[in-house]
Amino acid sequence: MGMNYDTYIGKHCARYYGWLPASKEFKNLIDKPSLKYLTLCACQAIDVFMLELEGVLQRDERKRLPNVIICEKDPGDAAEIFRVVRPPLQEAIIVAPLEDMLTFKDTDETKGLSPEAYVRDRSLRRLLRIKGLSQRIKQHFPFDIINFDTYGNLLNPAPERNRLYQAFERIFALQQGADEFLLFVTTPISDIHPDVESSLKVGLESNVSSYARVRRALESSAGTVRYQEIDEKKRIAVGFAKSLVIPAAQRTGWDHNHRGIFVYDAPSGRTMLSSVVEFTKASAGSTGPTYLDDIIRVIEHMPRYYSYEDSLQDNEVKDHLQKVKEYREGVRSEYTDRL
Helix, strand or coil, rough: CCCCCCCHHHHHHHHHHHHHHHHHHHHHHHHHCCCEEEECCCCCCCHHHHHCCCCCCCCHHHHHHEEEECCCHHHHHHHHHHHHHHHCCHEEEECCCCCHCCCCCCCCCCCCCCCCCCCHHHHHHHHHHHHHHHHHHHHHHCCCCEECCCCCCCCCCHHHHHHHHHHHHHHHHHHHCCCCEEECCCCECCCCCCCHHHHHHHHHHHHHHHHHHHHHHHHHHCCCHHHHCCCCHHHHHHHHHHHHHHHHHHCCEEEEEEEEEEECCCCCEEEEEEEEEEEECCCCCCCCCCHHHHHHHHHHHHEEEEEEHHHHHCHHHHHHHHHHHHHHHHHHHHHHHHH
16 A cells, blocks of 8 residues: 555645645636646545545546546556546546557567457566557547656666656657647655766756856855755755756757646655656647746745645645645545435
8 A cells, every 4th residue: 555645744745735735726717627647646546535535537427537647557456546536437547657669669579469469478478468558548638738747766776777767758758739738747765866966966066057047046046056065855856857857848849837846855864856747749839937937936936845844733734635635535525425
């Protein structure tokens, strides 16, 4: 079952102050009756029920959630998620690691074979299963909101060896059928590979050298432009935006607008970072925020940090999490009554 998100107040700070307001504004912006949502929610599905409670997601006339696709690598957890969330079809929950599906490429063994082909070799059967699931999840793209909140680490190992980061990069290509989308991306930042830390340092120093606005913003908000002297959470937040999120978007033609970066402590002792970013398809003559505008906004206003102790004192967040849980139990009891 993993972590109990019903009592994880720090994470709900990121949801409540970051994911939720950005989702409500995004829904009003694109003016669609029903949004498509991809999530990697845990069994408690707090994010799904929060967005439903707040009107971002709506159930259909049969009281099921259309357009919600959930990835879960654990079959037992997937069954529980289906019982709790009740999407229209069991197929809405895809059981496999997201990085396996989004980074799948045909090998000499799998080329020409359909996912349903019968083969005796166990490893080849597994590859064909992943091939089929890869085809299935890709058919659901594009999404309006994507919650890339995995158990893995985007900062360790380095990107060229990090299949999770490679899966993250693939999202931007798979979203090409959309004009805009909202992304939540969460990762631990208390275990960074030295090569990644070095690249964040080099990237920020390059911006300081190239852009006077960046230098002034850092001097004003951080009191220094020296990487090691900048508050650790701030330099990682800026580096994550500048060196990992923005390049992945720009390579596939997306403009970016960071709506917030939130850092919080997990009960396990890990420090987590969650970015909320709005992307719009880049076009000639675009008048949207520029790269420099976005970086300056991140430097001046991000991240917001919620320590473990401070989160436990935030009664507004605690009350909202309680409302979400009560709403979820009300929905669950309604299904039980229908059986």
